[in-house]
Every structure is written in structure tokens, then in C-alpha cells.
Amino acid sequence: MKKxxxxxxxxxxxxxxxxxxxxxxxxxxxxxxxxxxxxxYYQPGFLFIPFGIYSPKDVVKKKDAFIPRNVKFTVADILSIDAEENVVNLVGGEAIRYDILIVATGTVPTPSETPGLVGERWYKNIFDFYTFEGAVALHDYLKDFRGGKLVMTITELPYKCPIAPLEFVFLADAFFAKKGIRDKVEIIYTTPMSGAFTKPVATKMLSSVLEEKNITVVTDFYVEGVDEEKNIIRSYDGREVEFDGLVVVPVNLGEEFLASSGLVDDMNYVQVDKGTMQSVHKPNVFAIGDAANLPTSKAGSVAHFAADVLAENIVEYANGKAPSHQFDGHANCFIETGHGKGTLIDFDYTNEPLPGMYPLPGIGPMKLLGVTRLNHWGKLAFKLIYWEFLLKNRRLPVSSKFSLAGKKKV
Structure with a gap:
């Protein structure tokens, strides 16, 4: 029996x-x-916990509830991968042999990589929301926040769910407006990018939303460290941003046990062909989702669309053939803009987000790069879709392939 x-x-x-x-x-x-x-964890739901939109119990289920009965599920800590011997070594000494290995270990928020970030103020007035614990702690902090400078900062690229920091400041704007203290809160968004997003058309649209909501944007800000005594974040070029409350996207890295595998780059992401998702080092190793060094967003939609391609390639490889199916880098993301509205972006390796309708060209009902209530409800509905359809591989009315149909060049 092969494995x-x-x-x-x-x-x-x-x-x-x-x-x-x-x-x-x-x-x-x-x-x-x-x-x-x-x-x-339903990780997109972490964003909603700080604002009381979701409770912690809304984002947690058991993993084995979604694993097929004829698939063995083992809870164990992985020590290392021996890619030469086709073995995964577990903590405790057990070795699991494989004929095909699929690495889907995601990406790990690693706040300790930023000097001064994890100290006496961690989870007191400095938080992340990329972990369950961080999101819950931030909820407790925000409910008592009465005013001051709230700073959202991105430490380094890449990081999972690239639009989540924008969503955070949009939701913070609405949260404080509802509490009647928006005029007492200065919201600041710092990013190492030169704009609000990586793609020009989407950046222009999202920048206008930030401006409309009176959110200050500090670009090309590469975080060198945090001075928790002075409540300051400092960039490598010497600029400083003061804060009363700091929300951070920590440095993201691949799992530490991958470092010695000979399969990864210097951030522990598995080096793969961007089309086939096959390792460039070992032909019987593949990677998918955030664990792979694909040149696209580290987002759940990418894992979803890539899975259709990778599954076909795994079957081909299992049957002694070279993988031939190509992933195009398709990604799409709902973006909460606050006050019960949202927008939507859809793109791939070569095409940036454009205005239009999705998923049906000319019909929608979702509007791309348009702020609508329907997009907001689409974002909220995705939680049910995730648990009941996406994880269980039930068919959804969207294609894994990107299409320009229904989109407008600008």
C-alpha cells in the first residue's frame, strides 16, 4: 500500500x-x-471578535469533524522532514513514511521577530488579531477604549490575509462611531507597501475609502522595533509613530520544523513551481496554501482554488505521470468596509483586481471594487459556506480559474 x-x-x-x-x-x-x-479555527472570523461581531465560540470546531472517515487523522507534533528518506519524524521518535507528501502547514505569526514587541505591554495595549488569543484579548481592550491613537501596523511582507489590516481599521472606524467617540480616536495605518494595497487599481479605490473615513496612512514604513516604554513604533529609516493602542500584523514565517528539510526558502515557505505546486527540490513533495511560496496572496481563497489543480496533479503523479495542470494564482476576497458594507476583489498572477460583477459576468450579484451591503452579507455568509461546503469539498458556484469576463479594464 502506498501512502x-x-x-x-x-x-x-x-x-x-x-x-x-x-x-x-x-x-x-x-x-x-x-x-x-x-x-x-475559522481564521477569517478572528477579525470580527475584537468588535463583538463574532464570539469566540463562533470560530472554533474540531478538525476531525471535517476529515473523511476513510482518511487517518493523527494528532502529533512534527519534529522534522527527511526528504531524502521520504519520512516525517515525530516528536517522541515515531517516523511516518510517505510516497507523496503534501505540506499544508500554513504560516505562523511570529511576534518575537520584532524587537520590543513581545514585552510587558503584550496583550495589554499591544495586540495581534491573527491568533485566537490575540483577537479575544483585543476585544477586551477595545470595549473599554475611550480615545487616543489606535495604530494598525504591518511589520513585514508576506503575511496571511493581506486585506485584513485594512478591514480592521474600517471596522474600527465604524465601531467607535457607533460608540459615539470616533472624534476622540485617531486611527493610523502603517504599511511597508507604497500604498494601501499591492495592486494599483484596488489601491486607488481603497485609498479613497481610507481618506473618506479619516484614517491616516503611513506608507513605506518598515518596522524596526517597538519602544513599549514610550509607546512608539520605529521604522528602519528613523521615523516614529506614537500610539496609545497598537494592533500588529506580526512577521509571518513557515513552520520551524521545515527549516532543516531542504525544501524551503529563508522564511520557511516550501519552494514550489507556481503552476503545479510541485516542490522544485523533490518531485514527490507538494505544497499548498500559505505554506507554499506562491507569488500571490496568502489567503483561504487561494488554497480553495489551488486545491482543484493540485488534486489533479497528485492523481497524475500517483499514476506515474508528470503533473500537467496549472494554477493561475486565482484569489478573491471580500473586504469589510464598515457600517454594514463591503467590497470584493478578484485577481490572479497576471491580472489585478478590476471593477465588474462576480461570479456571473454582467449579473453578479456581487460588485467588484464597489462598496455595497450585499458584499457585506456575502462576507458574513462565508462562515457557513466555509464550514459546510468549502472544507467538505462540496461544489460551489464559482470557478477555480480566473476570468476577465464581466470585468472592466481601467
């Missing part, structure tokens, strides 16, 4: 387990999923 091992039972790993359970010949292939725990 596929999937590392990680988050979004990407769970989708792949459900796909391959149906697509591989199970008389020839065994599938095992490894993860350090049995807690599955």
Missing part, C-alpha cells in the same frame, strides 16, 4: 484530504493527515 501524507489539517489540508479521498484509488493509496492539535 499520501498531508501535513496540516487547516483549510488547505482539509480540502485536499476530502478531494483525494474520492480521487485516488483507495485499494492502492492510504491517506494520513498529521496536525499538532484537533482545534480548527
Amino acid at each position: 499520501v501524507v498531508i501535513l496540516g489539517a487547516g483549510t488547505a489540508g482539509t480540502i485536499m484530504a476530502n478531494k483525494l479521498a474520492k480521487m485516488l484509488d483507495r485499494k492502492e493509496w492510504e491517506i494520513e493527515v498529521l496536525d499538532r492539535n484537533n482545534i480548527h
Whole structure:
């Protein structure tokens, strides 16, 4: 019996387990999923916890509830990968052999990489919301916030869910307006990018929303460190931004155990062909989702769309053929803009977000790069879609392939 091992039972790993359970010949292939725990977080929901839109219980379920019954799920800590011997070594000494390895371990917020960030003020007036614990702690802080400088800062690229920091400041604007203290809160957004987003058309649109909401943007700001005594973040070029409350997107890295595998770049992301998602170092190793060094957003939608391609390539490789299916980098994201409205972007490796309608060209009903209430409801509805359709590999009325149909060149 040959074996596929999937590392990680988050979004990407769970989708792949459900796909391959149906697509591989199970008389020839065994599938095992490894993860350090049995807690599955709906990570897009972390954004809503600080503002009381979701409660902590809304974003937590058991991982094994979404793993097919004919797929083995093992909770264990991974020590290392021996890619030469085709073995995953576990803490405690056990070794798991594989014929095909799929790395879906995501990306890890690592605040300790930024000097001064994790100190006496961590989770007191300095927070992240990219972890469950951080989001809950930030909720407790914001409910008692009465005014001052609230700073949202991005420490380094890349990081998962690139639009989440923008959503945070948009929701903060609405949150404080509802509390009647918006005039007492200065919201500042710092980014290492030269604009609000990486793509020009979307940047222009999102910048206008930031301006409309009186949110100060500080660009090309690469965080060198945090002075928690003075409540200051400092950039490498010497600029300083004061804060009363600081919300941070920490440095994101791949899992530490990958560092010695010979499969990764200097940030521990698996180096793959961007089309096939096959390792450039070992042909029987593949990576998907945030764990891969794909030149596109580290977002759940990318994992979703890429899974359709990777599953076909895994089947080809399992049957002795070279992977031939190509992922185009398709990504789309709802963006909460506050006050019950949102927008939507859709793009791939070569095409930036453009205005138009989605998913049906000319019909929608979602409006791309338009701020609408329907886009907001689409964002909220996605939680149910995620739990009941996406993870379980049930068909959704969207294509994994990017299309320019219904979009307007500007």
C-alpha cells in the first residue's frame, strides 16, 4: 500500500484530504493527515471578535469533524522532514513514511521577530488579531477604549490575509462611531507597501475609502522595533509613530520544523513551481496554501482554488505521470468596509483586481471594487459556506480559474 501524507489539517489540508479521498484509488493509496492539535479555527472570523461581531465560540470546531472517515487523522507534533528518506519524524521518535507528501502547514505569526514587541505591554495595549488569543484579548481592550491613537501596523511582507489590516481599521472606524467617540480616536495605518494595497487599481479605490473615513496612512514604513516604554513604533529609516493602542500584523514565517528539510526558502515557505505546486527540490513533495511560496496572496481563497489543480496533479503523479495542470494564482476576497458594507476583489498572477460583477459576468450579484451591503452579507455568509461546503469539498458556484469576463479594464 502506498501512502499520501498531508501535513496540516487547516483549510488547505482539509480540502485536499476530502478531494483525494474520492480521487485516488483507495485499494492502492492510504491517506494520513498529521496536525499538532484537533482545534480548527475559522481564521477569517478572528477579525470580527475584537468588535463583538463574532464570539469566540463562533470560530472554533474540531478538525476531525471535517476529515473523511476513510482518511487517518493523527494528532502529533512534527519534529522534522527527511526528504531524502521520504519520512516525517515525530516528536517522541515515531517516523511516518510517505510516497507523496503534501505540506499544508500554513504560516505562523511570529511576534518575537520584532524587537520590543513581545514585552510587558503584550496583550495589554499591544495586540495581534491573527491568533485566537490575540483577537479575544483585543476585544477586551477595545470595549473599554475611550480615545487616543489606535495604530494598525504591518511589520513585514508576506503575511496571511493581506486585506485584513485594512478591514480592521474600517471596522474600527465604524465601531467607535457607533460608540459615539470616533472624534476622540485617531486611527493610523502603517504599511511597508507604497500604498494601501499591492495592486494599483484596488489601491486607488481603497485609498479613497481610507481618506473618506479619516484614517491616516503611513506608507513605506518598515518596522524596526517597538519602544513599549514610550509607546512608539520605529521604522528602519528613523521615523516614529506614537500610539496609545497598537494592533500588529506580526512577521509571518513557515513552520520551524521545515527549516532543516531542504525544501524551503529563508522564511520557511516550501519552494514550489507556481503552476503545479510541485516542490522544485523533490518531485514527490507538494505544497499548498500559505505554506507554499506562491507569488500571490496568502489567503483561504487561494488554497480553495489551488486545491482543484493540485488534486489533479497528485492523481497524475500517483499514476506515474508528470503533473500537467496549472494554477493561475486565482484569489478573491471580500473586504469589510464598515457600517454594514463591503467590497470584493478578484485577481490572479497576471491580472489585478478590476471593477465588474462576480461570479456571473454582467449579473453578479456581487460588485467588484464597489462598496455595497450585499458584499457585506456575502462576507458574513462565508462562515457557513466555509464550514459546510468549502472544507467538505462540496461544489460551489464559482470557478477555480480566473476570468476577465464581466470585468472592466481601467
